[in-house]
Amino acid sequence: MLSRVADAIYWMNRYVERAENVARFVDVNLHLALDFPEAGEQWEPLVATTGDNELFRKKYGEGHATRDNVLDFLTFDRESPNSIVSCLQLARENARSVREIISSEMWEQVNHAYLMVTEAARTKAALDTPHDFFTEVKQASHQFVGTTYLTMSHTEAWHFGRLGRLLERADKTSRILDVKYFLLLPQPSDVGTTLDALHWSALLRSASAFEMFRKKFHTITPNKVVEYLLLDRKFPRSVFYCLSKAERSLHAITGAQMGTWTNGAERELGRLNSELSYADTREILGRGLHEYIDNLQQRLNYVGQSVFETFFAMKEVDPDETRSRPPPPLSSTGLGDA
Helix, strand or coil: CCHHHHHHHHHHHHHHHHHHHHHHHHHHHHHHHHHCHHHCCCCHHHHHHHCCHHHHHHHHCCCCCCHHHHHHHHHCCCCCCCCHHHHHHHHHHHHHHCCCCCCHHHHHHHHHHHHHHHHHHHHCHHHHCHHHHHHHHHHHHHHHHHHHHHHCCCCHHHHHHHHHHHHHHHHHHHHHHHHHHHHHCCCHHHCCCHHHHHHHHHHHHHCCCHHHHHHHHCCCCHHHHHHHHHHCCCCCCCHHHHHHHHHHHHHHHHCCCCCCCCCHHHHHHHHHHHHHHCCCHHHHHHHCHHHHHHHHHHHHHHHHHHHHHHHHCCCCCCHHHHHHCCCCCHHHHCHHHC
């Protein structure tokens, strides 16, 4: 498979997943502000989740993280690289470049999602009923994932797409957890209060994990939430679940056996998964959740960089190696068939 094609499919899936994640945590914050106004509106942490604080401050200035500014920045602002419209635009451009590889249904789904958000950005009337709009964005992403699963052969290209989507999902789950811990509750006196419980519930809803968590643990405690979102082996948005499935796709691409490695990406991801499989929540909290997640995100960046260097980067041809290479067999030149 050409590097260009693999790169486009990988990023097409990452951008669709990113748009869905932005829609999810903005929607949850809107509900939290409406249902529990006593909790106060906290919009700046949403910008922190995307990692675009500096760009936001440059555009709006310090102390202007209002509802309208943040909603516009994360939803319709084309200068914001992680806004929903920017992500879907990039996903559409990548899909267009590989239309001969993906199914027509996949292209139609990405195109439909982009046009839907573009029309909403034109009038901005969608923000009058934001829950309906963000639900539509999430459903568009789910339909894309389902369409991809059902209409694309599960070959190398499909695995590159799944690899991109799962790495993106693991990154966003860890960022959501970090923002809650680091920014939402700066006062130690708030820990264990009703407000604290509301925030942990909102965090679970941001990852679509609330119902599944309650079925497993019944009572919401910070330790259990951290364990569920980081280390659970069966919840499809937990960091460990995403990375373990991503590792399987990586090995399906290279053909290497699980537990071995043939390139930097397999080595980095395999090592990270091994550490997560033996991690313990008490040790994580004892070390400091923010410090742990900060390290985890750096490791995810290494994995992403290794995937790029292994599969997508243009490699310079060593002229000495080319000269020392033996000539191709006659049959491959066509002369042997004559």
